[in-house]
Amino acid sequence: MNGELFKNLLWLRWRLMANQSRRSLGGRLGVVLTVIALVGAVVLALGGCVGGILVGYLVPHLHLDSASTVLKGFYLLAGAFLFFWFVGLLSEVQRSETIDIGRLLHLPVDLRDVFVLNYLVSIFSLSVVLVVPAMIGLAGGLVRSCGPAMLLLFPLVLSFVFMITAWVYCLRGWLVALMRNERRRRVVIATMTVLLVLGCQIPNLIVQFTLPSPGHGVPGREAGAAGMSGSIRRAAIFAVAHGTLPPLWLPYGAVALGEGRYWPAAWGSLGGFLIGWLGLHRAYRSTLRFYQGVSDAKPGRAAGAVAVARAGPAAAPRSRTRLVEWRLPGVPDEVAAGALACFRSLTRAPEVKMALIMNLVMPFIMVLLLSRHDRPTTASGQELKPFMATGAVAAAVVFGAWGLLINQFGFDRDGFRSYVLLPVERHLILLGKNLAALPFCFGFNLLFLAVATGIFRLPPGAVVAACFQIAAIIAVFMTLGNLTSILVPYRFAPGSLKPTKMETIPRIVLIVAAVFGPLFAAPIFVPPALGMLCSRMEWLPGVPVNLIASVALAGVCVLTYALVLRPLGRLLQRRERDILSAVTTEVE
Amino acid sequence: MMLAIETQDLTRWFGNLCAVDHLDLQIETGKFYGFLGPNGAGKSTTLKMLTGLLAPSSGTMRILDENLADPRQALAAKRRVGVVPENLALFDNLTAREYLTFIGRMYGMPLETVRERSQELLAVMDLENEEKKLTVEFSHGMKKKLALAAALLPNPEVLFLDEPFEGVDPVASRVLRDTLTRCVARGATVFLTSHILEIVEKLCTDVGIVAKGKLVFQGSMAEIRQGGATLEDRFLAVVGGDPVERQELSWLESES
Numbered sequence: 001m002n003g004e005l006f007k008n009l010l011w012l013r014w015r016l017m018a019n020q021s022r023r024s025l026g027g028r029l030g031v032v033l034t035v036i037a038l039v040g041a042v043v044l045a046l047g048g049c050v051g052g053i054l055v056g057y058l059v060p061h062l063h064l065d066s067a068s069t070v071l072k073g074f075y076l077l078a079g080a081f082l083f084f085w086f087v088g089l090l091s092e093v094q095r096s097e098t099i100d101i102g103r104l105l106h107l108p109v110d111l112r113d114v115f116v117l118n119y120l121v122s123i124f125s126l127s128v129v130l131v132v133p134a135m136i137g138l139a140g141g142l143v144r145s146c147g148p149a150m151l152l153l154f155p156l157v158l159s160f161v162f163m164i165t166a167w168v169y170c171l172r173g174w175l176v177a178l179m180r181n182e183r184r185r186r187v188v189i190a191t192m193t194v195l196l197v198l199g200c201q202i203p204n205l206i207v208q209f210t211l212p213s214p215g216h217g218v219p220g221r222e223a224g225a226a227g228m229s230g231s232i233r234r235a236a237i238f239a240v241a242h243g244t245l246p247p248l249w250l251p252y253g254a255v256a257l258g259e260g261r262y263w264p265a266a267w268g269s270l271g272g273f274l275i276g277w278l279g280l281h282r283a284y285r286s287t288l289r290f291y292q293g294v295s296d297a298k299p300g301r302a303a304g305a306v307a308v309a310r311a312g313p314a315a316a317p318r319s320r321t322r323l324v325e326w327r328l329p330g331v332p333d334e335v336a337a338g339a340l341a342c343f344r345s346l347t348r349a350p351e352v353k354m355a356l357i358m359n360l361v362m363p364f365i366m367v368l369l370l371s372r373h374d375r376p377t378t379a380s381g382q383e384l385k386p387f388m389a390t391g392a393v394a395a396a397v398v399f400g401a402w403g404l405l406i407n408q409f410g411f412d413r414d415g416f417r418s419y420v421l422l423p424v425e426r427h428l429i430l431l432g433k434n435l436a437a438l439p440f441c442f443g444f445n446l447l448f449l450a451v452a453t454g455i456f457r458l459p460p461g462a463v464v465a466a467c468f469q470i471a472a473i474i475a476v477f478m479t480l481g482n483l484t485s486i487l488v489p490y491r492f493a494p495g496s497l498k499p500t501k502m503e504t505i506p507r508i509v510l511i512v513a514a515v516f517g518p519l520f521a522a523p524i525f526v527p528p529a530l531g532m533l534c535s536r537m538e539w540l541p542g543v544p545v546n547l548i549a550s551v552a553l554a555g556v557c558v559l560t561y562a563l564v565l566r567p568l569g570r571l572l573q574r575r576e577r578d579i580l581s582a583v584t585t586e587v588e
Numbered sequence: 589m590m591l592a593i594e595t596q597d598l599t600r601w602f603g604n605l606c607a608v609d610h611l612d613l614q615i616e617t618g619k620f621y622g623f624l625g626p627n628g629a630g631k632s633t634t635l636k637m638l639t640g641l642l643a644p645s646s647g648t649m650r651i652l653d654e655n656l657a658d659p660r661q662a663l664a665a666k667r668r669v670g671v672v673p674e675n676l677a678l679f680d681n682l683t684a685r686e687y688l689t690f691i692g693r694m695y696g697m698p699l700e701t702v703r704e705r706s707q708e709l710l711a712v713m714d715l716e717n718e719e720k721k722l723t724v725e726f727s728h729g730m731k732k733k734l735a736l737a738a739a740l741l742p743n744p745e746v747l748f749l750d751e752p753f754e755g756v757d758p759v760a761s762r763v764l765r766d767t768l769t770r771c772v773a774r775g776a777t778v779f780l781t782s783h784i785l786e787i788v789e790k791l792c793t794d795v796g797i798v799a800k801g802k803l804v805f806q807g808s809m810a811e812i813r814q815g816g817a818t819l820e821d822r823f824l825a826v827v828g829g830d831p832v833e834r835q836e837l838s839w840l841e842s843e844s
């Protein structure tokens with residue numbers, strides 16, 4: 001690594017931040033928050049480190065049978081680290097780059113250095129701050145109390161962190177690149193689903209293998225021979241898993257060290273570093289490919305296709321009306337045009353594909369997590385079922401639609417300019433945008449509701465009521481989403497639902513919206529609550545009450561939406577130039 | 589004479605579209621080379637590949653005898669090259685001087701030299717009174733001038749410019765032309781893409797014309813003038829532009 005280059009890149013990063021802070025209040029606030037976050041991170045890291053040292057140091061005084069009990073703590077720490085890191089990957093599938101490599105490609109710099117810097121910066125996240133100092137501290141304490149053999153823990157921990165972060169960095173870049181490619185979308189969707197499902201099974205497996213589960217472990221111990229063979233088999237699987245699964249090398253090596261065996265730790269460190277290096281290497285190659293766009297078309301095959309393509313435009317235009325030419329019943333033509341064009345671009349945007357995947361996957365997870373639990377068969381369980389239907393509806397909006405609605409102009413980026421130029425009343429533009437999002441919102445909701453119905457065997461009355469609640473909640477969140485879209489617009493990084501870097505005020509608003517937004521789903525719980533109240537008090541049967549209240553609620557919400565649309569349109573008109581500058585300028 | 593730019597069978601596919609089709613270029617050092625062609629002909633794609641912004645699908649490229657396929661040689665070539673890319677690649681939140689400082693240091697120049705040259709370049713480009721402004725607050729023409737200043741800063745032996753005159757005011761255009769002419773006089777090679785024929789005609793010593801990714805004409809301005817033709821005649825002859833038929837767009841002349 002070239003020191004001058006490194007210094008220059010850091011200087012660039014600092015200037016970009018400082019200049020940005022000069023330009024806006026949010027920027028200054030951002031600097032303050034960054035400093036606070038840094039201080040907080042240092043405090044947390046030091047706390048974790050000191051805690052780790054103390055635990056490690058006090059091992060002999062803790063009256064534990066051996067240090068290996070403490071070393072098993074590495075399972076916990078490694079698991080926590082993996083979990084955080086995985087969640088981080090899923091929550092933002094995008095490249096994480098402090099320095100935009102695309103702007104350095106023509107300069108005489110070794111891009112590997114820039115890449116390494118970006119990777120290093122990407123590591124500093126909450127999970128690392130929380131977990132890694134604790135691991136290092138624990139290792140240090142153990143060296144003091146259990147002897148110098150424990151020094152092997154240091155490379156073991158570092159190699160573990162390196163391996164995981166490098167591969168996730170690679171995976172992230174790879175996913176982003178794939179999402180750009182229409183043809184591979186299905187593969188990505190399938191892979192993501194499988195990965196997620198597997199990922200959700202990991203804690204399950206760990207629990208089954210490491211802790212004696214209440215269902216099996218205790219009787220197993222009493223049952224003698226049969227239980228013994230079971231536990232032997234389990235031990236064999238255990239050993240194989242530890243040998244072959246790299247993420248397990250850290251805790252396994254640590255425990256082995258406690259038992260006086262050094263080789264697992266040594267091999268684990270070496271293997272971890274090698275695997276990590278491989279991951280980083282791949283990530284670098286895919287980054288270059290991302291920017292320089294190595295084309296994968298086979299010239300031979302493509303040449304034929306070109307001839308066809310050349311012939312194409314000359315042929316008469318197809319008479320079939322395209323999607324964007326459709327008319328929508330009951331809405332003005334400009335609304336239909338806006339809605340269809342916007343729908344088309346939503347279905348093509350990789351960020352929306354990503355959100356769709358997540359929403360297809362969420363029901364899967366729900367199935368996995370909930371299908372084991374005993375279905376409520378008692379009377380009180382029956383009474384709760386309408387709430388489950390409503391809960392599924394609320395969850396669909398909170399996890400899915402809300403993300404699409406909160407910043408509707410962010411997708412447009414430079415395209416928003418054309419809205420500003422259009423001679424169309426602004427509330428019609430809003431209506432068009434909302435109509436474009438409607439199929440997605442309804443899709444998510446119905447999917448969630450269907451899954452919940454299947455799992456919990458919900459009664460038809462509750463399901464029908466929930467359908468009306470869907471209308472109500474979508475109206476509420478569209479109004480809210482219109483408001484946030486107008487008041488705090490921000491630019492999405494292309495290919496992601498989140499900006500790579502973000503101005504401070506939108507960031508704060510976004511956090512607030514993410515935390516408090518779901519509260520606005522509360523009204524749809526009123527109908528099932530009313531239904532339960534009525535049937536408890538034996539005034540009226542619960543199901544029709546729930547249904548009627550839901551219909552009324554839907555009416556009120558849709559009416560409110562319609563009433564508020566015009567004022568929101570005026571607000572949009574007043575703010576459209578600010579929105580334009582927000583969604584077109586990139587935060588560096 | 590040494591070749592500044594040399595390509596062999598340079599090809600770039602975008603899916604099914606062949607943007608650059610087996611391009612063979614040979615440009616000697618000290619030439620002022622105008623790379624012409626209609627919109628979408630593949631000029632920018634060629635320039636991007638030559639400057640490392642885009643990977644070629646196949647073919648080889650050499651700049652100042654360095655083979656760009658080899659990463660180490662590519663780096664050595666970049667050190668001797670200045671670029672104004674299509675989208676300029678500026679950082680929005682730097683001032684002009686900061687950007688030049690950054691670029692100079694990236695080229696490994698001593699800070700003192702960077703400072704002196706930045707000062708002069710900013711003066712020439714009429715940007716020195718914009719100390720406080722960030723690039724994001726620049727007009728399009730100002731951005732272009734800054735990008736050009738950055739390209740000139742390391743005093744490169746080869747300059748790649750993508751549409752340098754587009755969106756630049758007449759004064760700046762004049763400054764730009766003079767600067768480039770001086771660079772060529774000193775022995776540098778300039779490779780610029782453009783579709784403004786008048787400027788190319790005045791400036792360039794050599795031209796190449798591409799259409800649909802293929803090189804359809806290459807020669808010196810002297811050769812073109814010898815035939816008594818103008819560059820525009822030549823261009824239209826090889827690109828084959830028919831005048832728009834009267835029938836089409838006739839509604840442009842009607843009332844609504």
Ligand SMILES: Nc1ncnc2c1ncn2[C@@H]1O[C@H](COP(=O)(O)OP(=O)(O)O)[C@@H](O)[C@H]1O
Nearest residue numbers: 602605607625626627628629630631632633634
């Ligand atoms: N990133 C890209 N993806 C797909 N096609 C591209 C891309 N960049 C350029 N093209 C296509 O390649 C052709 C040549 O483009 P370009 O080199 O930019 O033309 P110009 O000569 O006007 O600079 C055009 O048809 C353009 O549509």
Ligand SMILES: [Mg+2]
Nearest residue numbers: 631632633674
């Ligand atoms: Mg171009």
